[in-house]
Amino acid sequence: MLLLDLLRSQSRSDLRLAVALLSLASIATTMVLVIVNMATEQAENGEASMRLLAMMGLSLIGYIWAQKKSSDMIATEVEHILHELRLRIFDSVRKAGPDTLAKVGQGTVQAALTQEMQTVSGALPLMLNGVQQVVLLICVSVYLAWLSTFAFVMITVLAIVVSTIHLQRIRRINAATRAAVEDENLLFGGLTDLLQGFKEVKMNSQRRDALIKGLDDRSTRARDTKSTVKAQWSREFALIQLAFYGMMAAMVFIIPIFTSDYHDVAVQTTTAALFMIGPIGAAVASVPSFGDADVALRKINDIDHQLEDALGQHQDHDAKIPPATDKAKQATAKLQTALGNINELALRDIRFAYPGTSDSPGFAVGPINAVFHKGEITFITGGNGAGKSTIIALLIGLRPVASGTISVNDCPIPTNALQQYRDQFATVLSDYHLFRELYGIDTIDADRVKMLLAQMEIEDKVDLDGRAFSTTALSQGQRKRLALIAAQLEEKPILVLDEWAADQDPHFRSVFYEKILPALRDQGKIIICVTHDDRWFDQADRIYHVRDGEFIDGRAGASA
Numbered sequence: 001m002l003l004l005d006l007l008r009s010q011s012r013s014d015l016r017l018a019v020a021l022l023s024l025a026s027i028a029t030t031m032v033l034v035i036v037n038m039a040t041e042q043a044e045n046g047e048a049s050m051r052l053l054a055m056m057g058l059s060l061i062g063y064i065w066a067q068k069k070s071s072d073m074i075a076t077e078v079e080h081i082l083h084e085l086r087l088r089i090f091d092s093v094r095k096a097g098p099d100t101l102a103k104v105g106q107g108t109v110q111a112a113l114t115q116e117m118q119t120v121s122g123a124l125p126l127m128l129n130g131v132q133q134v135v136l137l138i139c140v141s142v143y144l145a146w147l148s149t150f151a152f153v154m155i156t157v158l159a160i161v162v163s164t165i166h167l168q169r170i171r172r173i174n175a176a177t178r179a180a181v182e183d184e185n186l187l188f189g190g191l192t193d194l195l196q197g198f199k200e201v202k203m204n205s206q207r208r209d210a211l212i213k214g215l216d217d218r219s220t221r222a223r224d225t226k227s228t229v230k231a232q233w234s235r236e237f238a239l240i241q242l243a244f245y246g247m248m249a250a251m252v253f254i255i256p257i258f259t260s261d262y263h264d265v266a267v268q269t270t271t272a273a274l275f276m277i278g279p280i281g282a283a284v285a286s287v288p289s290f291g292d293a294d295v296a297l298r299k300i301n302d303i304d305h306q307l308e309d310a311l312g313q314h315q316d317h318d319a320k321i322p323p324a325t326d327k328a329k330q331a332t333a334k335l336q337t338a339l340g341n342i343n344e345l346a347l348r349d350i351r352f353a354y355p356g357t358s359d360s361p362g363f364a365v366g367p368i369n370a371v372f373h374k375g376e377i378t379f380i381t382g383g384n385g386a387g388k389s390t391i392i393a394l395l396i397g398l399r400p401v402a403s404g405t406i407s408v409n410d411c412p413i414p415t416n417a418l419q420q421y422r423d424q425f426a427t428v429l430s431d432y433h434l435f436r437e438l439y440g441i442d443t444i445d446a447d448r449v450k451m452l453l454a455q456m457e458i459e460d461k462v463d464l465d466g467r468a469f470s471t472t473a474l475s476q477g478q479r480k481r482l483a484l485i486a487a488q489l490e491e492k493p494i495l496v497l498d499e500w501a502a503d504q505d506p507h508f509r510s511v512f513y514e515k516i517l518p519a520l521r522d523q524g525k526i527i528i529c530v531t532h533d534d535r536w537f538d539q540a541d542r543i544y545h546v547r548d549g550e551f552i553d554g555r556a557g558a559s560a
């Protein structure tokens with residue numbers, strides 16, 4: 001069972017201690033039963049024992065102590081395990097390549113971090129509670145055996161028969177549970193379309209109706225499967241209850257027929273059997289959540305494996321260069337020096353291809369040869385689908401190259417230093433995300449932010465609010481200006497902009513090409529821009545034109 005494996009592998013504290021505490025609580029509960037029976041017997045004789053009262057008090061204190069201690073321990077442990085699980089997924093997402101997330105699906109990852117985690121979170125304490133109930137049942141059974149061997153044997157046989165039938169039926173219910181969870185996940189995916197495509201949905205009633213119908217179908221399926229599963233569980237619960245009441249009837253009607261001395265212990269045995277109803281109910285009621293949790297954990301593991309598989313292909317272990325040998329240490333030192341003062345960035349015979357299908361090969365890029373210099377502006381131009389963004393993704397280390405070398409100051413970047421290399425770039429890519437918070441910028445110079453906001457002509461719209469922009473609710477062009485401010489605040493030696501000016505008005509386009517870019521060049525940055533704005537091609541020191549995944553010419557621009 002995955003839930004058990006998870007507990008064993010992730011638990012920090014000794015689970016045996018938790019189980020021991022739970023057992024102690026069960027033993028204390030059984031003691032209460034034994035004492036109640038003994039006191040009842042005394043009461044029948046008109047006696048009352050202070051010793052039994054004291055023992056009852058001690059048992060209750062023992063029960064409360066063990067129950068509280070184990071609950072605290074389990075709650076802390078469960079939250080720790082969930083925290084570790086979440087971190088594992090965050091880490092896998094961090095390491096994944098750009099295609100992986102698209103393949104796995106954002107909705108699935110979100111579902112894993114919310115819905116599935118919630119299921120596991122609910123099931124873990126229930127499972128440990130189930131352990132407690134089982135221990136309690138064992139203790140009460142031992143007591144029952146001591147009271148009447150016949151009653152014990154009869155109950156045990158009945159319990160084995162009922163459990164076998166129950167387990168057979170559970171297998172079928174678990175399969176239905178898995179189907180129900182699948183349906184819910186499909187529903188989640190459709191919901192992402194509805195929420196993210198909100199405007200498109202609102203603007204087109206046919207699209208809206210088709211999408212809602214799809215959601216309706218999935219929701220109906222999820223509803224039907226879930227209610228079938230719930231109904232099956234209710235039947236199971238009723239079956240267990242029925243078996244229990246059958247057992248009670250047998251104890252008071254059948255056992256006396258076969259045993260002569262049963263009347264001495266009939267009351268105690270019946271009380272003991274009554275004591276079992278709670279634990280049996282709790283144990284049975286907790287079982288469905290194990291099936292749910294197992295499915296949820298399988299999903300979480302599945303997502304993790306998919307992300308990890310992509311990591312294997314990506315060959316990016318995000319590790320620091322291991323300074324094992326002298327040669328490796330020298331290479332590390334050389335690379336650190338190169339990254340500390342980047343004068344030149346070069347691509348040599350870079351090749352890459354998207355995975356193809358059986359019908360057609362994937363789009364291929366290369367061989368790409370290019371050099372980008374400090375204090376220079378390079379434009380990359382080309383038609384739609386020519387391969388500009390793909391080349392940019394290779395250049396900034398977002399996608400792994402299939403062959404060829406990327407080097408900084410003639411120092412090749414090994415794959416295990418890819419993250420250090422990526423850290424040299426500030427980017428505003430075509431599918432950029434604008435963070436309101438300025439993550440990863442240690443010291444924010446408020447005056448500089450003010451100046452940049454004024455330069456971008458949005459000082460009356462946005463302000464600095466602590467370590468974040470006061471708002472990102474702006475027009476598309478203004479949001480891009482804000483993204484460029486964030487990129488500048490990162491103070492990276494290389495700035496890459498993919499069609500940054502595409503949604504700027506004519507006035508601000510000229511501000512960008514004629515003022516902002518030259519000012520950034522004067523700061524000694526390497527500037528690389530994908531652009532279609534041929535009116536400003538003369539602002540570039542170098543222009544590369546892309547066609548079918550290759551640079552067809554590289555020429556020095558006007559100011560070179």
Ligand SMILES: Nc1ncnc2c1ncn2[C@@H]1O[C@H](COP(=O)(O)OP(=O)(O)OP(=O)(O)O)[C@@H](O)[C@H]1O
Binds near residue numbers: 355387
């Ligand atoms: N994730 C992907 N998987 C497979 N093929 C892709 C993927 N992204 C792009 N392509 C293919 O690569 C080609 C180049 O895409 P790319 O985005 O690099 O072009 P681009 O020059 O930036 O185009 P645009 O000017 O339209 O942004 C496309 O024709 C497309 O077929």
